Amino acid sequence: MDPFEPAIIAFVCNWCTYTAADLAGTSRLSYPKNIRLIRVMCTGMVDPQYVIKAFLEGADGVLISGCHPGDCHYINGNYKARRRVKLLKEILPRFGIDSRRLRLTWIGASDGIQFAGIMGDLVAQTRELGPALPDLKMVI
């Protein structure tokens, strides 16, 4: 049997983390292919339902990543994201979705090296957690 390869959905902000991903790419750094980036304009627009939908459709982990506090292009979107992550971490673990499967990080536009490193760590951690919903026979 093939080793478990987690699927991770990452909502990354246009101004910082996406730019960092771009920098990682242009710097020819590699990071695991398990990460599926979804570019959003700001982490402040990531509705909790995006995260919920990702898990219910089979994601083993979800990352929300944006600008460092104080650096948000829209002034305070990342603070709003942090509250929503706090909220989701209260809800999802009650229904068996491990809190460690949802991550929030701040990765600035110039942090290309950090981006690649964090993606590697995230995949390793999620791989250790195993599949999120292994026994679900259907989309529900």
Place this chain on the structure above:
Amino acid sequence: MTQAIHIDIKNEDWLSGIRSFFTTVMEKAGIDAILIPTRLSVKNRIMPTLVSDPARLAEADPLSPAFPVNGAQQLAKLTRLPAGGKMAAVLRPCEIRAFNELVKLNQGKRDDVVIFGVDCPGALSNSDFRTFADQHETPDAATRAFCAAAFSSDPIHENLTLTSACRSCDHPTPDGADIAVALFGTDSTKGLTARAHTEMGETVLTGLDLPPAEAVPPQQKTVIAAMLKQRKQYRKQMFTAVEDATGSIHGLSTYLADCVNCYNCRVACPVCYCTTCVFTTDTFCHEPFQYLQWARRKGGVKMPTDTLFFHLTRMAHISTACVGCGQCTNACPNDIPLSDLFSFVAHHTQGAFGYGAGLDLSQQQPMCGFEKEEYGEVVGLN
């Protein structure tokens, strides 16, 4: 300024006393209309009614166990813009809490409405109320029978099937009202007390020309304390049962297995206020090939899809504003105990943010603000 007044009660008849009190309020406090649970003219059923003719208060019944809709939604419709007149509303404590949440969300205003609250022993589900009401000769008799049982010295109410939301409610007194009418621990042979909780309430009571309140009955505190103890115990058991049943996505799916995606719970929810909910848009009206792809991937796909997604999203969107009124369970055509589940989640999400839905108008909703430095534990990979 008058802080509390005495409501005269004759022949232990609370219902008539309350009606005549609200008639006085309408006549003397310059109230143009009052939103109050009132009997329909066509049948012995009760709905919040905006009454402008004091004579119609003969049909008002704020003591009935009927709780067909959460009145907060109706009051928001009346107060979102200036109505051109002074209004009052008689609400249950959970309706007041829900209205406070709506006010914070700019869906209604408290400035032009005097809110009266009445001590609430609990309510029956819509179907239980229909059975209960039809067992009695007259609507008044039904309400009196309910009051006799619900406010008896034995607070167990074995003979009443109050909803689980009500049995687990730990805020049965209308603390957020402008004027609160106390019923718990009251000697039914004596009168009732209406107490002002706000400046607006004091102004209204001052203008009524009613005698000042008598001393608070000594047993009031103990009756309320005994009831709260019992309800907290029920609440604890309820939470444990929900926790045991829904500890995994599989468990949650089992709990919600009877859901048919009718979204009645969302319609009935007083704090689910978006005029266009994402679930009524075409956002999740997927392309046919998408369903086929899901079916192929998993071997089969339940239709309608997105059931769990809907409920989890609702938990994320409104659990911090949930007041535990139980209307979601009441509205469910398939008898899913949604209110137990949502109260359980709300207890934890509100606890995480140190928030109590509807209790304090000045407290900001958790999702409507932020601090620059907070919740560092949710950031990073550790």
